[in-house]
Structure formats: structure tokens, C-alpha cells
Amino acid sequence: MNGVELFLLGRTLMKIGEQAMPEPESGSRGSVRSVLVTLGDIVANPGTTVGEIAARTGLPQSQVSTAVARLTEAGSVDTAPDPADRRRRLVHPAATPSARVAEVRAATIDDALAAALAAPDGSAPDPAVLDAVTAALATLARHLAPGAVARPR
Known part of the structure; x- marks a missing residue:
């Protein structure tokens, strides 16, 4: 297997993962990938800013902001003012998983x-x-x- 084959396999696995996730109550899946990439970065780097997430993930800052808003609404993350610069907000994983987080975690990939x-x-x-x-x-x-x-890299 070479790097291209691995990359394409990764994309296929991402698509299967997206199909395995339960539909949100709103019925709108939106960009599941950008939300998951953003959430993964927040879990790996708690107390981070939207700009820092965008720099690490390569996603546009507007996509990260939208993803953080969706994650906040779903109860997956919390935001708080940055004590060093009150204009910025720091994003942390939620202390207690929401019902939506529990639903997504309980979903299996079997059918997909x-x-x-x-x-x-x-x-x-x-x-x-x-x-x-x-x-x-x-x-x-x-x-x-x-x-x-x-x-x-």
C-alpha cells in the first residue's frame, strides 16, 4: 500500500463513519467532517481558540466557528472568555456528555x-x-x- 492508497482508504472509512452516525434531531447533517475534525482537535487541545483550531486543522476559520457553534449547541463543548484576552473565547470539551454525544457514541458501524x-x-x-x-x-x-x-507534518 502506498500513501495515495492509504489516503483514499481513509476517505472511504470516513464516509462509512459518517453513514453510521445517527441523524441529528434537526435532520440537517451539515458538514459532519468539519465538525468531527474540529471536535478531535478540541479534545486533543482543550482550552484552545477558534483561530488555533483553524491553524492546526487547515480548515477555514469560518468552518471552525460554525462547527464550534454546532458542538456548543449539541452540548459537546463549552466556551469561556480567554482570561488573557477577553475578546477571544476558549473552547473545551464539555465536562458532562450531552444526550447527543451519548447517542453518537452508542451508534455502531455495523449497518454502514x-x-x-x-x-x-x-x-x-x-x-x-x-x-x-x-x-x-x-x-x-x-x-x-x-x-x-x-x-x-
Whole structure:
């Protein structure tokens, strides 16, 4: 496998992950990726600003601001004034997970993964293949969890 293949596999896995997430009550999924990238950065760097998140993630500041607003509304993060500069707000993971966070964490990838592995005629995937891919994903998750690998360049 080369870097391009790994990158494309990562995009495929992201799409399966997005499909596995329960619909929000509003019915609008919006940009799930930018919200998840933003949340991942906030968890890794609590007490950060929108500008710092944008610089680390490469997302436009407007997308990060929108994601932080959505995450705040969902109860995933809290914001507070920066004591060093009251014009800025610091973003932290919420101390207590909201009902939406609990719902997303409880959702499994089973149906989305089965759909991705379905035969070309739409029939269910081979159970052995489904089990093997599920086991491979569990292994990757153990070894490549966020923060387990040195920061990419």
C-alpha cells in the first residue's frame, strides 16, 4: 500500500463513519467532517481558540466557528472568555456528555459497514469478510487511535 492508497482508504472509512452516525434531531447533517475534525482537535487541545483550531486543522476559520457553534449547541463543548484576552473565547470539551454525544457514541458501524461491503447485486456481504474487516478495524483502532501516533507534518 502506498500513501495515495492509504489516503483514499481513509476517505472511504470516513464516509462509512459518517453513514453510521445517527441523524441529528434537526435532520440537517451539515458538514459532519468539519465538525468531527474540529471536535478531535478540541479534545486533543482543550482550552484552545477558534483561530488555533483553524491553524492546526487547515480548515477555514469560518468552518471552525460554525462547527464550534454546532458542538456548543449539541452540548459537546463549552466556551469561556480567554482570561488573557477577553475578546477571544476558549473552547473545551464539555465536562458532562450531552444526550447527543451519548447517542453518537452508542451508534455502531455495523449497518454502514455491511452496506459498504455488500455484493454488487446488493445482497448481504459474506459474513466471513464482514468479520475479518471488523476485526481489522478494531486492530487499527487499538494501534492508531487519535493521539497514539506522532503528529503528521
